[in-house]
Amino acid sequence: MQMYVAGNSFIHRMDPRAKITVLATILVLIFLVSNPLWLLGVSGVSVAIFLISGLSYQQFRPLIRMVMVLAVIMLILQGFSWPGERALFWLFGRFDFTLEGTLVGLSVALRLFNLLFAAPALMVTTPPERLILGLNMLKIPYKYCFVIAGTLTFFPILQATSDEINAAQKSRAFDLLERRGFVSKLQGFFPQLLPLILLSLRKAYNLQIAIESRALGRVFRKGTRRTYLVEMKMTGMDYAVVFLCLVACLVTIVFRIMGYGTL
Amino acid sequence: MNDRPRSPLISTENLVYEYPGGVRALNGISLEIYEGEFVAIIGQNGAGKSTLVKHFNGLLKPTSGRCVIASKDTRDCKVTELARVVGYVFQNPDHQIFSETIEKEIEFGPKNLGLDKDEVKRRVKEAAEAVGLSDKLDQHPLTLSKGDRQRLAIASVMAMRPKAIVIDEPTTGQDYQGGQQIMSLVTSLHSMGHTLILISHNMELVAEYAHRVIVMCGGEILADGSPAEVFGKPDVLAKTFLEAPQITRIAQRLQIPETVFSSGRLAEIVLGRGA
Ligand SMILES: Nc1ncnc2c1ncn2[C@@H]1O[C@H](COP(=O)(O)OP(=O)(O)OP(=O)(O)O)[C@@H](O)[C@H]1O
Ligand SMILES: [Mg+2]
Numbered sequence: 001m002q003m004y005v006a007g008n009s010f011i012h013r014m015d016p017r018a019k020i021t022v023l024a025t026i027l028v029l030i031f032l033v034s035n036p037l038w039l040l041g042v043s044g045v046s047v048a049i050f051l052i053s054g055l056s057y058q059q060f061r062p063l064i065r066m067v068m069v070l071a072v073i074m075l076i077l078q079g080f081s082w083p084g085e086r087a088l089f090w091l092f093g094r095f096d097f098t099l100e101g102t103l104v105g106l107s108v109a110l111r112l113f114n115l116l117f118a119a120p121a122l123m124v125t126t127p128p129e130r131l132i133l134g135l136n137m138l139k140i141p142y143k144y145c146f147v148i149a150g151t152l153t154f155f156p157i158l159q160a161t162s163d164e165i166n167a168a169q170k171s172r173a174f175d176l177l178e179r180r181g182f183v184s185k186l187q188g189f190f191p192q193l194l195p196l197i198l199l200s201l202r203k204a205y206n207l208q209i210a211i212e213s214r215a216l217g218r219v220f221r222k223g224t225r226r227t228y229l230v231e232m233k234m235t236g237m238d239y240a241v242v243f244l245c246l247v248a249c250l251v252t253i254v255f256r257i258m259g260y261g262t263l
Numbered sequence: 264m265n266d267r268p269r270s271p272l273i274s275t276e277n278l279v280y281e282y283p284g285g286v287r288a289l290n291g292i293s294l295e296i297y298e299g300e301f302v303a304i305i306g307q308n309g310a311g312k313s314t315l316v317k318h319f320n321g322l323l324k325p326t327s328g329r330c331v332i333a334s335k336d337t338r339d340c341k342v343t344e345l346a347r348v349v350g351y352v353f354q355n356p357d358h359q360i361f362s363e364t365i366e367k368e369i370e371f372g373p374k375n376l377g378l379d380k381d382e383v384k385r386r387v388k389e390a391a392e393a394v395g396l397s398d399k400l401d402q403h404p405l406t407l408s409k410g411d412r413q414r415l416a417i418a419s420v421m422a423m424r425p426k427a428i429v430i431d432e433p434t435t436g437q438d439y440q441g442g443q444q445i446m447s448l449v450t451s452l453h454s455m456g457h458t459l460i461l462i463s464h465n466m467e468l469v470a471e472y473a474h475r476v477i478v479m480c481g482g483e484i485l486a487d488g489s490p491a492e493v494f495g496k497p498d499v500l501a502k503t504f505l506e507a508p509q510i511t512r513i514a515q516r517l518q519i520p521e522t523v524f525s526s527g528r529l530a531e532i533v534l535g536r537g538a
Contacts, residue, residue: 161358167322168359170342171351172419173375178343191371194361198405202357 004127011053012125016134018238019122022049025245026118030111032252033261036103039110046118053121060120067116071109078105103263128152133232146216150207158200165195270334271295272427272458273319273349277328280314288314290482291328298426301450301459303469306479307504312462313354315479316429319460320349333426347376350425354432356409356416365391365407365415366400372423390422393455394448410441414448427458434465446472467508470494470524478503491522 006012011019029042057064080091084100091097123131132149136142169191176188234242255261273296280289288311296302304312317323318330321337321344330337333348350372353359362368369390373383391397394414399407404415413433420428430449434442446468453459463469469476469490476493478486480503486493494500494507497515506512507522514523514532523529 164353164355165358167317167342168351168353171320171322171346171353172359172372173343173346173423174371175341175343175375191359191361195358199357 005055005059005124007054007125009052009054009125011049011121014125014241015232015234015238016126016131017138017232017234018241019126020131020134020138021242021245023119023122025249026114028249029252030114032256034104034107034263035261036106036110038261039107039114043110043114043117046114046121050117050121053125055121055124060116063120064116067112071112074108074112075102075105078102078108100263107263123152130230130232133228133230136226137228137232143216146211157203158196161199162192162196165192271331272298273330273332273460275315275318275325275328275330278315278318278325278330279327280311280318280323281326282314288482289318292482292484294477294484294487296427296458296460298458299456301453301461301472301474302477303461303463303473303475304477304479305463305466305469305505306485310479310503311482312479313431314482316351316431316460316462319427319429320351321345322351343375346372346423346425348426350420350423350428352416352420352428352430352433354435356412359416359419360404360412363403364401365396365404368404368415369419369422372419376423386422386424390418393421393451394418410437410444413437413445417448417452421452421457425457427460428452429460429462431462432464433461434463434468442468466494466506467510470508470511478505490524494524495522 014022026042026046030039033039033042079088079097079101080095082098082101082104084096084098086099087096088099088102089097126134128149131152132145135145135148174188174191176184176191179185179188252261273294275292275294278289278292279287281287290311292311292315304315306312314323318325318337319332321332321340321342324330324338332340332345337345360368362371366387369387370383373386378386387400388397391400394417396411396414396418399411404412407415417428417430417433433445433449437445442465449459449461450472461469461473473490476486476488476490477484478493478499485503486496486499494511497507497512500507507515508524510526510529511523514521514529517533519529519532521528521532523532
């Protein structure tokens with residue numbers, strides 16, 4: 001997984017603040033609504049965002065596969081375990097696979113599906129530093145922004161380190177991970193995992209020193225305002241997007257209060 | 264040097280490599296390295312040095328062109344097979360150290376080769392002696408200094424007795440003495456019969472120890488020859504923002520035709536001329 005995929009799509013050019021709003025709106029919508037049909041509607045928007053962003057499906061295939069498997073598992077688990085009335089079929093004459101369960105399973109699966117398409121499409125099209133700047137401009141305290149930035153950059157670094165360790169051990173004729181059999185695989189993890197853990201701990205410790213020596217969290221004197229090296233301007237398009245998001249949220253909330261959109 | 268075997272140990276033909284993102288890190292590299300050579304590869308950051316040497320044990324496979332190791336195309340070989348022929352010491356020793364004792368760390372490679380117990384023991388002993396860690400065999404690797412961890416990494420590769428050893432920047436973060444120590448270790452590996460391929464940013468050490476210098480820039484080879492030939496061409500070096508060792512440049516300023524690498528030699532020439 002890459003942190004930032006360069007491009008020049010409409011999504012790429014959107015202000016990070018607008019993107020955060022879109023993502024937040026999708027989150028709000030999928031948790032307010034539980035009717036699979038309505039969720040399908042939201043999915044249309046998410047898929048559209050993914051398509052507009054111009055990201056290649058190839059790159060996300062491993063992630064998408066993983067979530068597909070999760071979705072199927074959800075569907076099966078909910079189908080069998082949800083306390084419903086209308087059974088679709090039975091297993092061993094005892095375990096009901098209910099219609100209600102299927103619907104709940106479907107809605108969970110669709111929520112996952114939404115997140116999967118919308119979140120990467122919005123985040124991977126934003127350079128991490130601009131994303132953080134966006135959050136900071138939304139008045140989110142710098143400390144929290146920093147934690148988010150740290151988490152976002154942690155995974156690619158972990159991936160790169162892990163690749164390097166893998167290459168180093170392979171160069172010493174190490175092939176247990178490539179062999180078949182559970183025991184070999186398990187033994188194979190140590191030469192991979194231990195250096196990774198040690199390096200990560202050391203990195204975290206060094207990061208702490210680096211942060212503290214640069215006085216992170218220094219409070220600005222009252223009346224002074226933080227200035228930014230890179231100023232970001234919301235364009236008319238960005239305001240339109242934010243406006244649409246707010247309308248979508250409001251409309252959904254009203255419908256929910258009126259009792260629509262549930263199972 | 265003169266009685267070279269007919270086929271090179273490592274050879275590349277028009278080697279091109281592109282990273283998945285589309286960065287073309289190597290742009291048509293052709294070279295031959297023979298058994299017994301001591302080669303240094305130099306060049307600015309991002310020149311493609313690491314990318315090139317990662318082809319020498321099959322960690323990377325050419326996008327186009329060929330890389331042949333001991334008469335085998337690397338495309339048809341696994342890294343674990345090539346590890347018998349070409350050992351690779353990574354830049355950061357902490358990317359490989361995972362054992363609870365130094366002995367076990369050195370054992371790792373030979374054991375992966377499937378050698379019997381006695382042979383493994385013999386090789387551990389020999390490698391530990393070569394790097395000067397014999398009296399610390401049962402210590403924890405993390406109690407070692409960075410320089411010693413670097414030596415441990417070298418020992419763990421040499422214990423596999425590969426024909427060639429690639430070492431990526433062994434002298435970064437070392438002081439003058441640390442650099443000299445690592446280089447004298449590298450030299451002793453060479454005199455033990457290993458072919459050596461060394462990446463370094465330290466021109467002084469390269470000039471002093473290597474027998475052949477390859478200058479890389481932007482994924483291509485700019486110059487390839489003896490230290491005297493390569494450092495005798497300041498204009499070529501300048502293209503890639505490198506400079507010959509200070510002593511060499513002083514001699515060049517003095518318009519001494521010989522390429523000088525040691526203060527002793529410079530003194531000889533200057534005094535000889537003065538007399
Ligand atoms: N995993 C990677 N993915 C994409 N591009 C890479 C990767 N590794 C290196 N590169 C790029 O390939 C080019 C050559 O990199 P390489 O690491 O071979 O240079 P180098 O000469 O070893 O530099 P250094 O002296 O910094 O070690 C650089 O432009 C680098 O950014
Ligand atoms: Mg390198």
